[in-house]
Amino acid sequence: MSEHTYKIIEVVGSSKTSIEDAIQSAIATAGESLGHLRWFQVVETRGLIDSKKVAYYQVTIKIGFTIE
Numbered sequence: 001m002s003e004h005t006y007k008i009i010e011v012v013g014s015s016k017t018s019i020e021d022a023i024q025s026a027i028a029t030a031g032e033s034l035g036h037l038r039w040f041q042v043v044e045t046r047g048l049i050d051s052k053k054v055a056y057y058q059v060t061i062k063i064g065f066t067i068e
Contacts (some may be wrong), residue, residue: 004038004066005026005063005066005067006038006064006065006066006067007064007065007067008059008062009030009034009062009063009065010043010061010062010063011026011029011030011057011060011061011063012026012058012059012060012061013027013029013054013058014024014056014057014058014059015057016055016056016057017057018057019045019057019059021057021059022058022059023040023059023061025053026040026059026061026063027040027061027063030063033037034035034063034065035065036065036066036067036068037063037064037065038064038065038066039062039063039064040062040063040065041061041062041063041064042059042062043060043061043062044059044060045057045059045060046058046059048055
């Protein structure tokens with residue numbers, strides 16, 4: 001296995017549907033401007049309540065990507 005050096009960023013994804021969709025959204029958006037994404041870590045989950053119902057899920061994640 002080769003050795004890698006990683007840079008870590010922190011992003012927040014949101015979704016009306018689920019926590020999983022919020023994670024996918026954050027990773028997809030980060031992938032539009034960054035290459036070599038390798039892993040993620042969920043740091044925080046939260047949501048928005050509207051009329052006694054969950055309106056949005058928000059997930060803060062750290063994304064690690066390799067640098068050349």
